[in-house]
Amino acid sequence: MAIQSCVDVRNEWDIVSARQLGRDLAKDLGFSSVDQARITTAISELARNIYLYAGNGRICIEPIEEGNRRGLRIIANDTGPGIQDIRKVMEDGYTTSGGLGAGLPGVKRLMDEFAIHSTVDVGTEIHITKWLR
Amino acid sequence: MYSTINEVIIHNRSSIEEEWKSQMMQFKEDERELASVTNEVYKNSNTEFIDNLLNHVIDGQDEISSDLQDFFERTVQIGWPLSYVTKGLQLFRRIGLKTIVNKKENIDGIMDTFEVFDRSIDTLYEKIVTYSTQNWKDTISVQKKALLELSAPLIPVFESISVMPLIGTIDTERARLIMENLLDGVIKNRSQVVLIDITGVPVVDTMVAHHIIQAAEAVRLIGSKCILVGIRPEIAQTIVNLGIDLSEFPTRSTLLKGIEAALELTNKKIEALS
Numbered sequence: 001m002a003i004q005s006c007v008d009v010r011n012e013w014d015i016v017s018a019r020q021l022g023r024d025l026a027k028d029l030g031f032s033s034v035d036q037a038r039i040t041t042a043i044s045e046l047a048r049n050i051y052l053y054a055g056n057g058r059i060c061i062e063p064i065e066e067g068n069r070r071g072l073r074i075i076a077n078d079t080g081p082g083i084q085d086i087r088k089v090m091e092d093g094y095t096t097s098g099g100l101g102a103g104l105p106g107v108k109r110l111m112d113e114f115a116i117h118s119t120v121d122v123g124t125e126i127h128i129t130k131w132l133r
Numbered sequence: 134m135y136s137t138i139n140e141v142i143i144h145n146r147s148s149i150e151e152e153w154k155s156q157m158m159q160f161k162e163d164e165r166e167l168a169s170v171t172n173e174v175y176k177n178s179n180t181e182f183i184d185n186l187l188n189h190v191i192d193g194q195d196e197i198s199s200d201l202q203d204f205f206e207r208t209v210q211i212g213w214p215l216s217y218v219t220k221g222l223q224l225f226r227r228i229g230l231k232t233i234v235n236k237k238e239n240i241d242g243i244m245d246t247f248e249v250f251d252r253s254i255d256t257l258y259e260k261i262v263t264y265s266t267q268n269w270k271d272t273i274s275v276q277k278k279a280l281l282e283l284s285a286p287l288i289p290v291f292e293s294i295s296v297m298p299l300i301g302t303i304d305t306e307r308a309r310l311i312m313e314n315l316l317d318g319v320i321k322n323r324s325q326v327v328l329i330d331i332t333g334v335p336v337v338d339t340m341v342a343h344h345i346i347q348a349a350e351a352v353r354l355i356g357s358k359c360i361l362v363g364i365r366p367e368i369a370q371t372i373v374n375l376g377i378d379l380s381e382f383p384t385r386s387t388l389l390k391g392i393e394a395a396l397e398l399t400n401k402k403i404e405a406l407s
Contacts, residue, residue: 110374
């Protein structure tokens with residue numbers, strides 16, 4: 001099992017540290033600059049969601065290996081209010097905070113794999129993966 | 134009660150000093166942040182430290198002496214770790230209490246003496262912690278101010294054309310400043326075109342894009358035009374992936390291209406003198 005690095009997200013500056021960590025790990029693994037930007041942006045979105053909707057949570061990043069391919073997995077979890085209707089938040093343009101509503105569907109497009117699990121009043125966990133090409 | 138402490142301390146001054154100094158030398162070897170300090174400087178500082186501490190206890194004042202206060206301030210200002218002072222106080226407390234317990238014949242007053250000594254060290258702890266946190270707070274607030282001044286400048290480059298170069302992370306506070314400076318500057322400079330340069334913005338996520346779109350929309354409402362410049366190729370790809378719609382928004386790859394476009398929009402041209 002590879003080492004997992006985590007950042008607690010409680011304020012806006014933690015978002016910056018989370019994505020800095022992601023960028024460093026992505027660079028170490030040899031991701032191209034475009035993929036580095038994709039990973040960093042995806043982390044930024046997830047961390048911001050934690051900050052905006054859950055108040056606090058955690059972003060964990062780990063290099064993974066599966067067969068002969070390598071990649072980076074990011075796990076975002078929080079114990080916030082949870083998401084009522086996951087299908088709806090995955091629609092482009094849906095927002096409850098007056099934003100662009102491109103966050104989660106955008107993250108899905110930025111990454112190779114995307115899994116979300118959320119229970120109302122319990123919390124949300126999102127796993128995303130980008131494979132090295 | 135003070136007199137008993139005084140007696141014990143004065144009587145054993147040299148042995149307390151000696152033990153304290155040797156343990157402080159040990160501490161220097163363990164503390165990496167003190168590695169660059171020469172032994173000579175360190176010893177001089179220790180001598181001053183322990184003298185002041187002993188005098189503080191012997192005087193029996195509740196308030197910290199100006200010499201000690203001065204010493205604390207200097208150690209913080211030259212950037213020695215706070216642990217140097219706290220370690221010194223810890224050792225002094227431990228050695229002092231041990232000496233009092235060992236040397237005092239009458240066992241009845243021992244708890245009182247113990248407490249008085251203990252409390253006099255507490256005051257010192259509070260002082261140094263308060264002073265150094267205040268020092269950090271001051272530094273941070275100065276830096277915050279400096280950062281704020283740098284955060285969203287609007288620079289007039291030609292008559293009716295202004296540029297706002299953005300460098301670094303954009304958070305909510307900064308987004309608000311960008312909006313304010315943009316609108317104020319456009320009115321003040323009578324700009325017809327404003328170029329927002331995001332070459333130095335490391336990550337453009339939906340929030341940053343949202344703030345920029347809102348700022349541009351506000352600029353449009355007061356009758357000017359906004360051009361977004363400095364979009365790096367990887368940023369362009371993430372913007373497309375995120376599905377952010379910037380089609381309403383004129384963009385150019387570089388500031389140079391943006392200025393050319395702005396000159397065109399304001400019916401101006403730069404010509405070489407023949």
